[in-house]
Amino acid sequence: MTSTNQTLNPAGGAVAPPAGLRPARRNAGRAAVTRRKWYEIIGLTAPAIVVYVMFVLVPMGFAFYYSLFRWRGVGPPTDFIGFDNYVMAFQDPIFLDALRNNAIIVFGSLAIQGPIALGVALLLNRTFRGRTLFRLLAFVPYVLAEVTVGIMWKLILTDGGTFDALLRAVGLGGLVQPWLADLDIVIWTLLFVLTWKYVGFAIILLLAGLSNVPQELNEAAQIDGASWWQIQRHVTLPLLGPTIRIWMFLSMIGSLQVFDVIWVTSVPAVRSLGASATMATYMVDNGFFARLWGYGNAVAVILFAISFVAALLFQRFLLRRDIEGAITRKAN
Amino acid sequence: MAIKRRVTTVLALSITTALLAAGCGGGESDQPAESELYKNPVTLTWWHNASQDGPGKEYWQKVAKDFNALHPTVTIEIEGIETNQLQRTRLPAALLSNDPPDIFQAWGGGEIREQVDADYLKDITDLVKDEVANIGSSAEIWAVNGRQYGLPYRMGIEGIWYNKDMFQRAGITAPPTTFDELNEAVTKLKAINVVPIAVGAGDKWPAAHWWYNFAMRACSVDTLKKASTDLDFEDPCFVKAGEDLKSFIDTQPFQPNFIATPGQNDPTSANGMLANGKAAMELMGDWNKGTLDTVAEDTEALNKFIGWFPVPAITGSAGDPKAALGGGDGFACAKNAPAECVEFLKYIVSPEVQKGYAETGTGLPVAKGAESGVADPALRSVLEATTSATYVQLWLDTAFGSTVGNAMNDAIVAIFAGNGTPQQVVDAMKSAARK
Known part of the structure; x- marks a missing residue:
């Protein structure tokens, strides 16, 4: 040849x-x-x-x-209805509730997990006795299966459960709430559970990022008389930028598609009232349980479109420098 | 659909029939493919919903083994699948991809209508005439337009399971027979500081069943039948049902934060509350005895205090006070299943096998001649009430099909949560019927 x-x-x-x-x-x-x-x-x-x-x-x-058919999953789809399923979704107040809940989880996760993970990672990056143990502990919730976490928190947060008992024991009985039953509170409760579950992932990612920050730069800054805080602020953080942005990206996509923890922790009634539904749980509730297969597929496509556009925008504007040449064209 | 099961049927006669049916294995003369039966070895795949280890699952294993011993050419491969998975994903997908199990769980009502429309099921009308006659009118739930497509093995009406000790302590002398009496009982139970009624509204259907029962009382039997077949919900009685439910909820008979309480299967569920002496009543079907047992900390105590009474009547309402809401489980054969499938189905509903099923305590049998298998006193009262009911309406969500059923349940749950109206339930049902 x-x-x-x-x-x-x-x-x-x-x-x-x-x-x-x-x-x-x-x-x-x-x-x-x-x-x-x-x-x-x-x-x-x-x-x-x-x-x-x-x-x-x-x-x-x-x-x-x-998604273009009115189809209940019995026999082949024949009843073509164009984009009616999509219109129906955006007219359903429960789907709009699900969208709002997804937004709360996306921004809530970024706003809460980010600072916590950064703080913990910076602390765990210093050398001290038992550092490995603490790193391990921070990562445990992330390793647990979603269903296990869901059932565990459901039992803890149930009416008169462990959490309520704990509050009462420390004299904060007045704060006791129906954590999973109050339609205005439940989404925040779930945000808390999700934070608990996934913050470990952010920590481990940031720790990995930190280990890539050259020690020499720290030393150089130290010699120049920079304090620990100044070093973190002006040396470590900027170098951690790519890791933080990748974490934000993963967290955002995960939050848009979140299903299992919500499905297990929150009961069907509360979901169907919109209080704790996400796009993914809404899709399963309607697609399989209401046997609206065509409609369920339309919701799946909407979920995909939203995630896809969010991913593209994020890459275009925030990840641009980090993945230069891979997806975007190389600058110059 | 009046169930006319005569407990007084001569038991010996039925058992003899059973032995004959089981022994000869479909020796009826109207059997078309008679000569072909049991000639060639066949394997039947069987999907049922007794997925959890326990008497139910073990019993089906035994039934399959016994059938194989009777007819060595037939091997049965069993798969027990959790109800939701089986009904919502596994079965629809298997049927759709033309690779269904031979014999599988069938819930009757709206779902079997859809399956028949899609030509998924074997028409067994001419093969099971004797069985249908022995089961009675409840077999109609598995029939579409007068043709039989499946047979039930379990059937029962729902009612109120209650704690006799608590009733006694509260000074309630007899189980309530009208809603006025039920309201009185609720007041008396509150006075002794117990939760009068536990409801697993978190799972939606346990809450929705309260609405169904108010609809049973508000609507005439004809209206209910018409609603099931034509999905016609114009009658004002459906709004009335929601109004009655709303005023009942306003008397606060349920535990606090019921909207997040699961129905069954764990100690924090409504089931668990009744089983462990934390609530006095629960509205539930005939299977409840088995589920109460699994969540009870002290089964012995449970067996002592548990009782059952039918859903009370509403004085002066249109509904038939002796009509009851109920449902069951059955099996159907896939369209292309071998003829042995129908024989196995007939074997499952034969009085002898049914009696053994009743003895497992997982549900009430449907075949005449199996009644003696029901030992539990609470279950006996359910069986008697089922037998004497003038009309048994299938669970409304099953009768109306999943789409209307789900929309209806969601809207009822909204009434429970305090942000829905009786009219919205009917609107949701009508709009789902068009989806």
């Missing part, structure tokens, strides 16, 4: 300005290498691409197709 390329190439070489045999041969070699590289890329990624197409793209296409 290589030899054919080489014999063919002098023709190309003739087009080029007075190039000798050597540059031509070098070009030929480079083309072959490029071609071989592409075969390699195709060969190695083909299985992944096939799986991706079969289990991601094709189902997405189907979801969109089904």
